[in-house]
Amino acid sequence: QVTLRESGPALVKPTQTLTLTCTFSGFSLSTSGMCVSWVRQPPGKALEWLALIDWDDDKYYSTSLKTRLTISKDSSKNQVVLTMTNMDPVDTATYYCARTYGSGLKDYWGQGTLVTVSS
Protein backbone atom coordinates (compact mmCIF):
# COMPACT_ATOMS: atom_id res chain seq x y z
CA GLN A 1 0.00 0.00 0.00
CA VAL A 2 1.50 3.29 -1.13
CA THR A 3 1.13 6.26 1.20
CA LEU A 4 2.71 9.70 1.40
CA ARG A 5 2.43 12.25 4.18
CA GLU A 6 3.63 15.85 4.24
CA SER A 7 4.80 17.48 7.43
CA GLY A 8 6.11 20.91 8.33
CA PRO A 9 5.16 24.20 9.93
CA ALA A 10 1.65 25.53 9.44
CA LEU A 11 2.80 29.12 9.81
CA VAL A 12 5.97 30.85 8.66
CA LYS A 13 6.94 34.50 8.70
CA PRO A 14 7.85 36.47 5.60
CA THR A 15 11.52 36.09 4.57
CA GLN A 16 11.84 32.83 6.52
CA THR A 17 12.81 29.51 4.98
CA LEU A 18 10.18 26.77 4.75
CA THR A 19 11.20 23.15 5.20
CA LEU A 20 8.71 20.41 4.32
CA THR A 21 9.17 16.68 4.66
CA CYS A 22 7.41 14.00 2.65
CA THR A 23 7.47 10.63 4.39
CA PHE A 24 6.39 7.76 2.19
CA SER A 25 5.87 4.01 2.32
CA GLY A 26 4.97 1.23 -0.07
CA PHE A 27 7.66 2.01 -2.63
CA SER A 28 11.37 2.66 -2.81
CA LEU A 29 12.90 5.81 -4.22
CA SER A 30 15.92 3.70 -5.10
CA THR A 31 13.92 1.83 -7.75
CA SER A 32 14.75 2.83 -11.32
CA GLY A 33 12.13 5.19 -12.75
CA MET A 34 10.74 6.23 -9.40
CA CYS A 35 10.41 9.92 -8.53
CA VAL A 36 8.73 12.18 -5.99
CA SER A 37 7.30 15.59 -6.87
CA TRP A 38 6.16 18.59 -4.88
CA VAL A 39 3.07 20.49 -6.01
CA ARG A 40 1.33 23.43 -4.33
CA GLN A 41 -2.10 24.99 -4.51
CA PRO A 42 -2.93 28.45 -3.15
CA PRO A 43 -6.41 28.67 -1.62
CA GLY A 44 -9.01 28.64 -4.38
CA LYS A 45 -6.39 28.51 -7.12
CA ALA A 46 -4.80 26.02 -9.48
CA LEU A 47 -2.14 23.42 -8.89
CA GLU A 48 1.48 24.41 -9.51
CA TRP A 49 4.37 21.99 -10.01
CA LEU A 50 7.40 22.88 -7.91
CA ALA A 51 10.12 20.24 -8.01
CA LEU A 52 10.99 16.61 -8.65
CA ILE A 53 13.71 14.25 -7.47
CA ASP A 54 14.36 10.91 -9.09
CA TRP A 55 15.80 7.55 -8.08
CA ASP A 56 19.22 8.62 -9.39
CA ASP A 57 19.20 11.77 -7.21
CA ASP A 58 18.67 14.04 -10.21
CA LYS A 59 16.75 17.15 -9.22
CA TYR A 60 14.48 19.36 -11.31
CA TYR A 61 12.84 22.64 -10.42
CA SER A 62 10.12 24.97 -11.64
CA THR A 63 11.81 27.55 -13.83
CA SER A 64 10.08 30.40 -12.02
CA LEU A 65 11.02 29.21 -8.53
CA LYS A 66 14.32 27.40 -9.01
CA THR A 67 16.40 30.01 -7.22
CA ARG A 68 14.37 29.49 -4.04
CA LEU A 69 13.89 25.71 -4.02
CA THR A 70 16.01 22.78 -2.91
CA ILE A 71 14.84 19.17 -3.00
CA SER A 72 16.67 16.26 -1.42
CA LYS A 73 16.03 12.68 -0.43
CA ASP A 74 16.98 10.20 2.23
CA SER A 75 16.10 6.85 0.72
CA SER A 76 16.99 5.00 3.92
CA LYS A 77 14.35 6.99 5.78
CA ASN A 78 11.89 7.06 2.86
CA GLN A 79 11.79 10.84 3.00
CA VAL A 80 11.98 13.71 0.55
CA VAL A 81 12.62 17.23 1.81
CA LEU A 82 11.74 20.49 0.09
CA THR A 83 13.08 23.82 1.24
CA MET A 84 11.84 27.15 -0.05
CA THR A 85 13.68 30.32 0.90
CA ASN A 86 12.49 33.88 1.32
CA MET A 87 8.85 33.01 1.92
CA ASP A 88 6.22 35.60 1.01
CA PRO A 89 2.47 35.79 1.70
CA VAL A 90 1.84 34.78 -1.93
CA ASP A 91 3.45 31.44 -1.09
CA THR A 92 0.51 30.63 1.19
CA ALA A 93 -0.76 27.33 -0.16
CA THR A 94 -1.42 23.66 0.45
CA TYR A 95 1.77 21.78 -0.40
CA TYR A 96 1.50 18.23 -1.70
CA CYS A 97 4.04 15.54 -2.41
CA ALA A 98 3.25 12.84 -4.95
CA ARG A 99 4.82 9.66 -6.27
CA THR A 100 5.77 10.39 -9.85
CA TYR A 101 7.02 8.55 -12.91
CA GLY A 102 9.16 9.86 -15.73
CA SER A 103 6.21 10.81 -17.90
CA GLY A 104 5.09 13.10 -15.11
CA LEU A 105 2.13 11.06 -13.98
CA LYS A 106 1.51 11.37 -10.27
CA ASP A 107 -0.36 8.33 -9.11
CA TYR A 108 -0.29 8.66 -5.34
CA TRP A 109 -0.57 11.92 -3.39
CA GLY A 110 -0.24 12.93 0.22
CA GLN A 111 -3.16 14.67 1.90
CA GLY A 112 -1.37 18.01 1.68
CA THR A 113 -0.24 20.45 4.32
CA LEU A 114 -1.44 24.06 4.48
CA VAL A 115 1.32 26.59 4.96
CA THR A 116 0.37 30.17 5.77
CA VAL A 117 2.90 32.96 5.39
CA SER A 118 2.12 35.82 7.70
CA SER A 119 3.84 38.07 10.17
Added chain:
Amino acid sequence: QSALTQPPSASGSPGQSVTISCTGTSSDVGGYNYVSWYQQHPGKAPKLMIYEVSKRPSGVPDRFSGSKSGNTASLTVSGLQAEDESDYYCCSYAGNNNYVFGTGTKVTVL
Protein backbone atom coordinates in the same frame (compact mmCIF):
# COMPACT_ATOMS: atom_id res chain seq x y z
CA GLN B 1 6.33 28.63 -18.04
CA SER B 2 2.69 29.67 -18.49
CA ALA B 3 -0.15 27.54 -17.17
CA LEU B 4 -2.10 25.50 -19.69
CA THR B 5 -5.47 27.02 -20.55
CA GLN B 6 -8.65 25.26 -19.47
CA PRO B 7 -12.23 26.57 -19.48
CA PRO B 8 -13.20 27.70 -15.97
CA SER B 9 -16.36 25.63 -16.00
CA ALA B 10 -18.24 22.88 -17.81
CA SER B 11 -21.52 21.18 -17.08
CA GLY B 12 -23.86 18.44 -18.16
CA SER B 13 -26.87 16.50 -17.02
CA PRO B 14 -26.60 12.99 -15.60
CA GLY B 15 -25.94 10.53 -18.38
CA GLN B 16 -24.62 13.16 -20.77
CA SER B 17 -21.02 13.72 -21.81
CA VAL B 18 -18.77 16.66 -21.05
CA THR B 19 -15.42 17.43 -22.66
CA ILE B 20 -12.76 19.64 -21.10
CA SER B 21 -10.01 21.16 -23.21
CA CYS B 22 -6.43 21.88 -22.18
CA THR B 23 -4.57 24.17 -24.54
CA GLY B 24 -0.84 24.66 -24.49
CA THR B 25 1.90 25.13 -27.03
CA SER B 26 4.23 23.05 -29.16
CA SER B 27 6.69 23.24 -26.27
CA ASP B 28 4.43 21.33 -23.90
CA VAL B 29 1.14 19.66 -24.88
CA GLY B 30 1.95 19.58 -28.58
CA GLY B 31 5.50 18.40 -28.15
CA TYR B 32 5.07 15.35 -25.94
CA ASN B 33 2.55 12.60 -25.28
CA TYR B 34 2.91 13.21 -21.57
CA VAL B 35 -0.41 14.78 -20.65
CA SER B 36 -2.15 13.64 -17.48
CA TRP B 37 -5.49 14.59 -15.93
CA TYR B 38 -6.41 14.89 -12.27
CA GLN B 39 -9.73 15.04 -10.46
CA GLN B 40 -9.87 17.03 -7.24
CA HIS B 41 -12.82 17.14 -4.90
CA PRO B 42 -13.02 20.06 -2.44
CA GLY B 43 -10.52 19.74 0.36
CA LYS B 44 -9.02 16.57 -1.09
CA ALA B 45 -5.80 15.65 -2.84
CA PRO B 46 -5.85 15.30 -6.63
CA LYS B 47 -6.52 11.88 -8.10
CA LEU B 48 -4.91 10.62 -11.32
CA MET B 49 -7.57 9.92 -13.96
CA ILE B 50 -5.63 9.78 -17.26
CA TYR B 51 -1.92 9.61 -18.06
CA GLU B 52 0.16 9.74 -21.23
CA VAL B 53 -2.76 11.41 -23.04
CA SER B 54 -5.19 8.50 -23.09
CA LYS B 55 -4.17 5.76 -20.66
CA ARG B 56 -6.42 5.03 -17.74
CA PRO B 57 -5.04 3.81 -14.39
CA SER B 58 -6.52 0.73 -12.85
CA GLY B 59 -9.72 1.54 -11.00
CA VAL B 60 -10.67 4.60 -13.05
CA PRO B 61 -14.02 4.05 -14.81
CA ASP B 62 -13.89 3.74 -18.57
CA ARG B 63 -16.31 6.67 -18.71
CA PHE B 64 -13.18 8.80 -18.53
CA SER B 65 -11.14 9.11 -21.71
CA GLY B 66 -8.38 11.35 -23.00
CA SER B 67 -7.14 12.50 -26.38
CA LYS B 68 -4.90 15.08 -27.99
CA SER B 69 -4.84 17.04 -31.21
CA GLY B 70 -2.02 19.43 -31.88
CA ASN B 71 -1.49 21.68 -28.88
CA THR B 72 -4.81 20.81 -27.23
CA ALA B 73 -5.55 17.83 -25.03
CA SER B 74 -9.05 16.84 -23.99
CA LEU B 75 -10.72 14.89 -21.22
CA THR B 76 -14.17 13.46 -21.89
CA VAL B 77 -16.45 12.18 -19.19
CA SER B 78 -19.24 10.08 -20.65
CA GLY B 79 -22.38 9.03 -18.82
CA LEU B 80 -21.97 11.80 -16.24
CA GLN B 81 -22.66 10.81 -12.67
CA ALA B 82 -23.18 12.97 -9.60
CA GLU B 83 -19.82 11.92 -8.17
CA ASP B 84 -18.05 13.31 -11.26
CA GLU B 85 -18.80 16.83 -10.06
CA SER B 86 -15.33 18.09 -9.22
CA ASP B 87 -12.40 20.20 -10.34
CA TYR B 88 -10.23 18.79 -13.10
CA TYR B 89 -6.64 19.73 -13.95
CA CYS B 90 -4.47 18.77 -16.87
CA CYS B 91 -0.69 18.55 -16.60
CA SER B 92 1.93 18.31 -19.32
CA TYR B 93 5.65 17.75 -19.58
CA ALA B 94 7.11 21.04 -20.78
CA GLY B 95 10.64 20.06 -21.71
CA ASN B 96 13.84 20.79 -19.81
CA ASN B 97 12.57 18.57 -17.00
CA ASN B 98 9.70 20.92 -16.22
CA TYR B 99 6.01 20.24 -15.87
CA VAL B 100 3.05 22.60 -16.13
CA PHE B 101 -0.51 22.30 -14.84
CA GLY B 102 -3.66 23.71 -16.37
CA THR B 103 -5.79 26.48 -14.92
CA GLY B 104 -8.44 24.01 -13.81
CA THR B 105 -12.06 23.34 -14.78
CA LYS B 106 -15.00 23.00 -12.44
CA VAL B 107 -17.41 20.37 -13.72
CA THR B 108 -21.00 20.67 -12.54
CA VAL B 109 -23.55 17.90 -12.88
CA LEU B 110 -26.88 19.62 -13.42
